[in-house]
Amino acid sequence: MLPRRYRRRRQGARPHRPRVSILVAARNEEATIERCLRSLAQQRYPSGRLEILIADDHSTDATAAVIEAFIQDKPHFRLLRVREQLGRAKDKSNALAYLCRAATTDYFLFTDADMALSPDWVSTMVAAVEPGVGVVTGVTTSEGSLFGRLQGLDWLFGLNVIRILAERGLPSSAVGNNMLLTRAACESIGCLEDMQFNVSEDLQIFQEVVARGWGYRHLCEPQALGVSEAQPTVQALLKQRKRWMKSAGGLPWYLSGLFGMYGVFYAVLFWPGFLPLSVVAAIYLGKIGLQTVFLALTLRQTGRRINLGVLLLYEFYLCAMSLAVLAYTVWPGRLEWKERRYVLAEA
The missing domain is CATH 3.90.550.10 (Spore Coat Polysaccharide Biosynthesis Protein SpsA; Chain A)
Incomplete structure (x- = not known):
């Protein structure tokens, strides 16, 4: 940083x-x-x-x-x-x-x-x-x-x-x-x-x-x-992120792998019975803490300010949107962009 x-x-x-x-x-x-x-x-x-x-x-x-x-x-x-x-x-x-x-x-x-x-x-x-x-x-x-x-x-x-x-x-x-x-x-x-x-x-x-x-x-x-x-709206955001997800295959392995690990984090951490609840809580709180520090430093570098409550709320937004975007991306249907529609192979 x-x-x-x-x-x-x-x-x-x-x-x-x-x-x-x-x-x-x-x-x-x-x-x-x-x-x-x-x-x-x-x-x-x-x-x-x-x-x-x-x-x-x-x-x-x-x-x-x-x-x-x-x-x-x-x-x-x-x-x-x-x-x-x-x-x-x-x-x-x-x-x-x-x-x-x-x-x-x-x-x-x-x-x-x-x-x-x-x-x-x-x-x-x-x-x-x-x-x-x-x-x-x-x-x-x-x-x-x-x-x-x-x-x-x-x-x-x-x-x-x-x-x-x-x-x-x-x-x-x-x-x-x-x-x-x-x-x-x-x-x-x-x-x-x-x-x-x-x-x-x-x-x-x-x-x-x-x-x-x-x-x-x-x-x-x-x-x-x-x-x-x-x-x-949430629907408009999902359409935007679906387009982004369709390009993820062109990312270098180190970035797609990093974001992939980030997405898998929730599934592994919260898998029933996989880890003791005390360990789950410690890891999750540690992740939120590091993430909040990272965002606070990024905001400082760009001259922006957001209160701590919004920074903490970002974790719940991220979790919900990650699941929603994944479901919306794999759901059959054409990709829409600037009021134009594309078949997925074209995208």
């Missing part, structure tokens, strides 16, 4: 301010897109060094109209309408490929239409790029109601585990709603146009970039934080 600083700043040195492209794929996001655009307009980065490209991916609501109204007096914003399929890309991957083809800079910053980013997001992500680094990932959370804050803890927990493994030479994944690719790294994987379609395009992008020898950085600090809209 000890933080590692990758940024090398000299006293009084002028920060590097290259031109940057911010790429946002949007589909049926009329309720959330303005919040995202507002956070991008408030970046503490010279607007003349930014191009912000938003792709309307065949929305059937007023997404395009909301975007047009917001950007009408902002020349560094531009709305693109996805009209064709590029290579093997499909749906959101195709929208991202469309954006990459339109971008004119050497740095591509990706985020989602339901995200709000820190005002120093662009500066922080760009400052983490060193020679040989092709991909940088920030950290994401969510907020709002108690249900939203528990989802936010889930984001922080998983992403900090991924960061800790990566800093020890075990790269596994990235989060596509808070990610930077250099143009060179993006072009090395065909700017997404050559990738086989997958509903977890961020995992696929990260792994293909790293496989081509590019370095990576995972940031866990307030300036690299993005706040995602929480899923409003």
Whole structure:
């Protein structure tokens, strides 16, 4: 958990301010897109060094109209309408490929239409790029109601585990709603146009970039934080997690094994008669204690605060959601994503 600083700043040195492209794929996001655009307009980065490209991916609501109204007096914003399929890309991957083809800079910053980013997001992500680094990932959370804050803890927990493994030479994944690719790294994987379609395009992008020898950085600090809209209902959350679970087979063994052990923990510990009740209680309380400390440190690193009661409640949320997600994932049915449906083999 000890933080590692990758940024090398000299006293009084002028920060590097290259031109940057911010790429946002949007589909049926009329309720959330303005919040995202507002956070991008408030970046503490010279607007003349930014191009912000938003792709309307065949929305059937007023997404395009909301975007047009917001950007009408902002020349560094531009709305693109996805009209064709590029290579093997499909749906959101195709929208991202469309954006990459339109971008004119050497740095591509990706985020989602339901995200709000820190005002120093662009500066922080760009400052983490060193020679040989092709991909940088920030950290994401969510907020709002108690249900939203528990989802936010889930984001922080998983992403900090991924960061800790990566800093020890075990790269596994990235989060596509808070990610930077250099143009060179993006072009090395065909700017997404050559990738086989997958509903977890961020995992696929990260792994293909790293496989081509590019370095990576995972940031866990307030300036690299993005706040995602929480899923409003349990059903919506289950649909999201089912998509994530279907991509778990592509994770490296050490991460899928770690999360697998985490899931098996409950079954082993609470198997009737397997362990004495005193041992079960000691192990379970120890697990909750360590987990709470881990989350408290993660929150501190990201500049967030949540009271102790919510941290302790996270354990019961995690247990219930783990069982619900497992049942929902194995239940027969198509996978739904952005109001599109996929057969599982396609996912």
